[in-house]
Amino acid sequence: xxxxxxxxxxxxxxxxxxxxxxxxxxxxxxxxxxxxxxxxxxxxxxxxxxxxxxxxxxxxxxxxxxxxxxxxxxxxxxxxxxxxxxxxxxxxxxxxxxxxxxxxxxxxxxxxxxxxxxxxxxxxxxxxxxxxxxxxxxxxxxxxxxxxxxxxxxxxxxxxxxxxxxxxxxxxxxxxxxxxxxxxxxxxxxxxxxxxxxxxxxxxxxxxxxxxxxxxxxxxxxxxxxxxxxxxxxxxxxxxxxxxxxxxxxxxxxxxxxxxxxxxxxxxxxxxxxxxxxxxxxxxxxxxxxxxxxxxxxxxxxxxxxxxxxxxxxxxxxxxxxxxxxxxxxxxxxxxxxxxxxxxxxxxxxxxxxxxxxxxxxxxxxxxxxxxxxxxxxxxxxxxxxxxxxxxxxxxxxxxxxxxxxxxxxxxxxxxxxxxxxxxxxxxxxxxxxxxxxxxxxxxxxxxxxxxxxxxxxxxxxxxxxxxxxxxxxxxxxxxxxxxxxxxxxxxxxxxxxxxxxxxxxxxxxxxxxxxxxxxxxxxxxxxxxxxxxxxxxxxxxxxxxxxxxxxxxxxxxxxxxxxxxxxxxxxxxxxxxxxxxxxxxxxxxxxxx
Amino acid sequence: xxxxxxxxxxxxxxxxxxxxxxxxxxxxxxxxxxxxx
Numbered sequence: 330x331x332x333x334x335x336x337x338x339x340x341x342x343x344x345x346x347x348x349x350x351x352x353x354x355x356x357x358x359x360x361x362x363x364x365x366x367x368x369x370x371x372x373x374x375x376x377x378x379x380x381x382x383x384x385x386x387x388x389x390x391x392x393x394x395x396x397x398x399x400x401x402x403x404x405x406x407x408x409x410x411x412x413x414x415x416x417x418x419x420x421x422x423x424x425x426x427x428x429x430x431x432x433x434x435x436x437x438x439x440x441x442x443x444x445x446x447x448x449x450x451x452x453x454x455x456x457x458x459x460x461x462x463x464x465x466x467x468x469x470x471x472x473x474x475x476x477x478x479x480x481x482x483x484x485x486x487x488x489x490x491x492x493x494x495x496x497x498x499x500x501x502x503x504x505x506x507x508x509x510x511x512x513x514x515x516x517x518x519x520x521x522x523x524x525x526x527x528x529x530x531x532x533x534x535x536x537x538x539x540x541x542x543x544x545x546x547x548x549x550x551x552x553x554x555x556x557x558x559x560x561x562x563x564x565x566x567x568x569x570x571x572x573x574x575x576x577x578x579x580x581x582x583x584x585x586x587x588x589x590x591x592x593x594x595x596x597x598x599x600x601x602x603x604x605x606x607x608x609x610x611x612x613x614x615x616x617x618x619x620x621x622x623x624x625x626x627x628x629x630x631x632x633x634x635x636x637x638x639x640x641x642x643x644x645x646x647x648x649x650x651x652x653x654x655x656x657x658x659x660x661x662x663x664x665x666x667x668x669x670x671x672x673x674x675x676x677x678x679x680x681x682x683x684x685x686x687x688x689x690x691x692x693x694x695x696x697x698x699x700x701x702x703x704x705x706x707x708x709x710x711x712x713x714x715x716x717x718x719x720x721x722x723x724x725x726x727x728x729x730x731x732x733x734x735x736x737x738x739x740x741x742x743x744x745x746x747x748x749x750x751x752x753x754x755x756x757x758x759x760x761x762x763x764x765x766x767x768x769x770x771x772x773x774x775x776x777x778x779x780x781x782x783x784x785x786x787x788x789x790x791x792x793x794x795x796x797x798x799x800x801x802x803x804x805x806x807x808x809x810x811x812x813x814x815x816x817x818x819x820x821x822x823x824x825x826x827x828x829x830x831x832x833x834x835x836x837x838x839x840x841x842x843x844x845x846x847x848x849x850x851x852x853x854x855x856x857x858x859x860x861x862x863x864x865x866x867x868x869x870x871x872x873x874x875x876x877x878x879x880x881x882x883x884x885x886x887x888x889x890x891x892x893x894x895x896x897x898x899x900x901x902x903x904x905x906x907x908x909x910x911x912x913x914x915x916x917x918x919x920x921x922x923x
Numbered sequence: 924x925x926x927x928x929x930x931x932x933x934x935x936x937x938x939x940x941x942x943x944x945x946x947x948x949x950x951x952x953x954x955x956x957x958x959x960x
Contacts, residue, residue, distance in 0.1 A: 379941065397931050399934045400927060403930050446930035
């Protein structure tokens with residue numbers, strides 16, 4: 330950071346906070362809607378998660394899924410907060426809010442998903458270390474403020490955020506101190522309000538509730554989490570506005586944007602009815618869900634045994650429940666809960682099935698509060714490390730999802746293919762139905778095969794093109810009777826193969842020459858001789874004598890073969906199989922020697 | 924992807940910590956008994 334820039338005139342901390350409040354008051358409703366559309370679900374999800382983990386005896390079983398949902402809500406919140414801050418920046422600059430496109434949303438979400446989760450670890454660590462906290466906290470706030478949603482901007486975003494976080498450290502520390510103190514008082518206010526509200530309601534309206542009867546029993550960890558969530562929803566918009574102003578004035582040192590904004594004046598921000606609806610929807614939706622959730626236990630509490638038995642019956646009798654829609658099944662197995670006069674069919678439910686049904690029903694959330702928490706939580710993998718446990722749970726969760734997807738697919742296919750199996754006994758037969766199903770199956774298979782082939786073609790075309798193979802003409806086998814044929818016309822293996830073929834055909838003289846040429850090709854390959862048409866066999870022998878000092882036996886063996894070859898090829902000596910065998914053995918010795 | 928995994932792991936740690944705390948802490952009886960009795 331340039332020290333000259335740090336000496337730029339900076340606004341006072343209180344002045345900046347005052348300006349932030351003013352910015353929030355003048356902010357368009359759409360900015361508020363964006364902010365709470367992201368933050369409210371996360372805070373509500375966090376409270377639900379907290380209450381579930383602190384109370385439910387079965388929380389350990391769905392920990393991985395619940396935390397994945399909470400992580401998704403966190404990223405959702407960061408994404409919407411970025412959009413809200415963009416509107417604040419636009420209002421601050423006096424310009425209309427930039428249009429929000431799908432591509433822009435994708436880029437913002439990717440940038441926030443890549444950077445913000447690291448803050449979950451680094452901000453607490455910086456807080457523990459105390460000194461770097463202001464810079465680290467400012468960095469992650471700036472990541473929210475400065476995200477522009479441009480492709481490949483991640484490095485630029487990090488660079489800009491770091492630069493702005495390092496700006497005016499004194500102001501940053503004062504701001505954090507004031508905001509922390511302010512947040513503390515907001516927390517106390519909310520805590521007092523929530524504690525006194527039931528008492529005030531009882532005093533003024535005579536409303537008796539579990540909170541008034543329980544006294545201080547409502548002061549538990551979930552209560553503090555709820556108060557903390559309310560405090561966050563109140564204070565965090567101010568924090569966002571403060572860091573928006575810091576980034577705005579920090580960038581204006583070079584761009585002069587603050588001067589341009591003053592010249593433009595403040596444009597009247599249009600309030601959109603859609604934003605209001607979104608806020609009401611965000612506020613009303615959870616209330617409705619809560620109302621439904623509250624009504625259910627009350628209904629159950631009125632007749633708890635009946636409700637539970639009905640649940641068990643409904644769960645234990647899926648066959649009956651499904652069978653109620655099918656006359657045949659209903660005739661054979663009447664529903665257990667169909668009426669007061671119906672006889673309970675003890676034979677239709679086996680004991681293990683009934684036990685399993687009872688256990689499943691008892692694990693429903695509405696009965697979980699009856700269970701002692703510590704006795705249920707007996708993790709089998711308690712001895713594993715925290716990372717190992719996390720990875721195991723992630724693997725289990727993915728496995729469960731795959732099984733659920735497989736079950737769904739199986740049920741769908743069964744519904745698709747076996748839906749029309751039931752036919753009337755007096756019908757004309759169902760051969761045409763089978764044929765139809767068979768044709769449908771073949772069609773599905775053909776489509777799947779076509780898709781598979783299409784994907785294979787796409788995949789194959791995406792691979793880098795194979796290197797071009799130079800075509801070489803296949804050389805015909807040389808005519809060994811021709812005197813002009815040289816050892817360089819075939820490789821060593823080719824001559825050996827040709828010799829064996831000629832030997833098999835009884836062409837002993839030609840086979841002998843092929844073996845001889847194989848030995849010449851081998852020696853040339855070892856750089857012990859240089860092949861040339863003008864050279865005689867004795868020339869090769871002399872050349873070998875000069876170059877193969879390291880192989881004294883080689884010269885003797887080669888000389889023996891030259892003698893045999895000259896006698897049989899140029900002389901009139903007969904070639905017998907013994908001669909060939911010895912000659913070929915000498916060739917192998919030559920190969921083995923070198 | 925790594926960011927999502929990091930956030931997931933962080934909240935998993937929070938969940939493990941909440942599960943590890945005794946019920947008396949969550950219910951408030953752990954600290955109430957010392958302060959108010």
